[in-house]
Amino acid sequence: MAKTDKQEMIIDAALEVFRQKGYANARMADIARRANVSYGLVYHYFGSKEVLFDLIVEKWWSELYAMMNREKESNGVFREKLIHIIQFFLDTYVQRPNLISIFVSEVCRSSVYHTQEGLSRFLKFFSLCEDIMLEGQKQGILKKDIPPRHLTYIFYGAIETFISVMVLGKEPLTKKRQERAVNAIMGVFMDGAKTA
Amino acid sequence: MAKTDKQEMIIDAALEVFRQKGYANARMADIARRANVSYGLVYHYFGSKEVLFDLIVEKWWSELYAMMNREKESNGVFREKLIHIIQFFLDTYVQRPNLISIFVSEVCRSSVYHTQEGLSRFLKFFSLCEDIMLEGQKQGILKKDIPPRHLTYIFYGAIETFISVMVLGKEPLTKKRQERAVNAIMGVFMDGAKTA
Amino acid sequence: MAKTDKQEMIIDAALEVFRQKGYANARMADIARRANVSYGLVYHYFGSKEVLFDLIVEKWWSELYAMMNREKESNGVFREKLIHIIQFFLDTYVQRPNLISIFVSEVCRSSVYHTQEGLSRFLKFFSLCEDIMLEGQKQGILKKDIPPRHLTYIFYGAIETFISVMVLGKEPLTKKRQERAVNAIMGVFMDGAKTA
């Protein structure tokens, strides 16, 4: 449909521009131009720059939560759950690089200022991750002397850094590299970097 | 001296304002007001907003490099080197929270756009960290089947997430918590989260 | 008929919105929304915001002129004529508060800028009023040493202020208050405020 098409084109354009320039330096005119619409239309559909940005961010968070909830509720093997989480981020990097780039460079960081909203978003994600870690502890798979919250930080931190470096370097992610990243993170997180 | 005093006051004010509002939303007038000087003076000493910001960032990077080089060159025990790196970040959080907050929320982020500069800064840091990891492998302490670069990502990612969460939550960092954070990171990184 | 219905709904909505926000701040979208029609339709029936506004204003002026002509031509007692004029304004305030509010706050005002149109409208009204005052002088009821034009200003000024205050204060107008207003204006205008 014509309507939906344009709306989608605007969102795609926004993803591209926000990634390239960052929220602060992105101009609505850029977004409109890239979407091939007048900027009046951007305001017609989305009320403001902030709303447009939040829309994108909200969608990301809800997808992330959905994935996390799926894993949390699933009956799968604990180890697989962690792998799925890593792969969710890596897959998003491959399929929607703009989105993950915005997440890494705009959402994580700017959260510092939008404290209220941003912080709670993160806490919710960490909380879900924590639940999974706790489950691993209960199953006797993970050590109990490290708080699940701390396990979450280390696990997520590893993923974020891998993603950030790729984003920064605009590196392509082959199947091979993807596999190695998963192995590295899982290897160290589960068994440690120390020789046996 | 009077000069130096004012210069320092301006830098302190800049640290505060950049942290509170982020680079994009920080106004030179805010910085001048907080430093109790006219904003003409800010331009007198530092040529522009960007120069002022870069000055702060440069200082941070060179301190970080200095520390990394110290550890790299030192004859200390490998394990201690990692602990020192973690503690460097935690200490900075305690002593200069504004600086670390800017690093976490502004430097990493803006790197995405100032690619050339930002990326190479990070790569240099990672490279130093990599050297240390390589040394660990050579000493037979670290597994050789995981690339030192990946070990670096995981190790640094853990630190960054701990710091980020504290920054986001404006959490105070007691001796006790500091110790637990070090233990968590070192525990998982070296021995893994899995039960023996 | 359906047509007329919608047209009327649009005009009613316009009256309400113009009163609430004033001409400059009234948006066509507001009017359309309040009338429950698309704003395309507002343009279909009325060509533009200005035309719509003028239509309302024109209607008011022609009603006012009609009333004034009626009084002028009537064989009634002079005193009654003045009372009728006052009551015309008060009645309009009761029955169509939006209309009188727009008149008081928008028409008089915008006259200043649309000089040509606005001024002549007023002059025509004053002229009719003047004719009646002149008649009063000819009948020996009014003093002849005050120009009819001046009598008109004083008489109309009194009415306008009473109306304006009510509009500003959104005061309800009871029969009782209406009567007192008429008495006050007529009393002072005819006999003066001074004690005998």
Add this chain to the structure above:
Amino acid sequence: MAKTDKQEMIIDAALEVFRQKGYANARMADIARRANVSYGLVYHYFGSKEVLFDLIVEKWWSELYAMMNREKESNGVFREKLIHIIQFFLDTYVQRPNLISIFVSEVCRSSVYHTQEGLSRFLKFFSLCEDIMLEGQKQGILKKDIPPRHLTYIFYGAIETFISVMVLGKEPLTKKRQERAVNAIMGVFMDGAKTA
């Protein structure tokens, strides 16, 4: 001084532009251009269009109140007080036509929307006028069967209409005409329009 000069030039320009186009249609760029300054400077001194406008309006109100208080407190003859009030308006028309034009066309009318502020401004003025009328009644000069508030409306309404017509017609006000206006208003207000 240089500072004051520019500030004053901006205010003068604002008076002119607000009068010509009305608040809503006045552009800050117009004001700046007329004042021969960049529009950045307008914002440097006055924070916004609204602030600039309010400043002008506030000044007018405080001058009006000052005059009214002077008359209220004075030991002068009652009749002279009323004449002074009329003359204050007429003098302002002669000396600062822009100011009185803005008052008549923007303040009185737009008060309808800025209810809170605008209404109370008017009520304060009416209240002072009422006090004077009450004094007239106590001295046995004015009839007691008409509420002082109503006397105020009629008296002020007469003045406002004279002023409005002059503003609308951009009429010059000679000494002669000024005198006749005072006589007309005083004559009718005190003794009525009716023949003895």
Add this chain to the structure above:
DNA sequence: GATGAATGAGAGTTCATTCAT
């Protein structure tokens, strides 16, 4: 060194109006 008046490009946003359906 120190001030802050002065500048003006640039960005977000609004909204009357048009027009294809």
Add this chain to the structure above:
DNA sequence: TATGAATGAACTCTCATTCAT
């Protein structure tokens, strides 16, 4: 008749930067 997507000129306001004193 009726809709609302689409346009873009116009306007307010911001703020880094310059420069005379």
